[in-house]
Amino acid sequence: MKKQVIFDMDGVIFDSEALVLSCWKIVAEKYGLEGIEDVFRMCIGTNHAETMHIVRRQLGETFDYEVFRREASALFHKKTDLDGVPVKEGVRELLCYFRDNGYRIGLASSTRKEVVVQELGQAGLLDYFSVVVGGDMVRRSKPDPEIYLRACREMEADPTETFAIEDSLHGVRAAHAAGMRVFMVPDLVEPDEAVTKLAFAVYPSLLGVLGYFQSQ
Secondary structure (H helix, E strand, O other), X not given: OOOEEEEXXXXXXXXXXXXXXXXXXXXXXXXXXXXXXXXXXXXXXOOHHHHHHHHHHHHOOOOOHHHHHHHHHHHHHHHHOOOOXXXXXXXXXXXXXXXXXXXXXXXXXXXXXXXXXXXXXXXXOHHHOOEEEOHHHOOOOOOOOHHHHHXXXXXXXXXXXXXXXXXXXXXXXXXXXXXXEEEEOXXXXXXXXXXXXXXXXXXXXXXXXXXXXXXX
């Protein structure tokens, strides 16, 4: 394997998904919506357009997702604008290891690139990444492999010689479909047997991924 790796962001680099879910729950309670946590879990790893489709399939085609999203987003930013989004355990150590050992590092997130760049910059992590691809830069959402294939193309990397690091079921499926070796570090959703078989390895935190590379 060549020295190149592509990260997902939410749930891998940032401890953001639990925070977003808490905001969804607050807005859902305001409007008397039930089962919002189950709906949210279906959306983990998908881009804005696919999330909207999932929500409307579950809550009805007339559901005003944009109003719901804006209110939840306002709550999220109220919690994070001052101190930033919490960084997951092992992120800085793993990124330092890759940088110090000559790895090229990319990022493929379903979040809009503008938001990705802002959040990475606020956390002091942006300079680690040579390529950043956001969900608004591709036509098809994870689990389609398009976003990983684009990131590999921009890095001039062969997907079969590139590692991916993911937390979501959709993300693991996308990276595997691209031909990559994908580490899964579950966040809110544990892998089922089928997804576990797609993953190169599953670790409880990024420190496990770091340990793998240090042992090679």
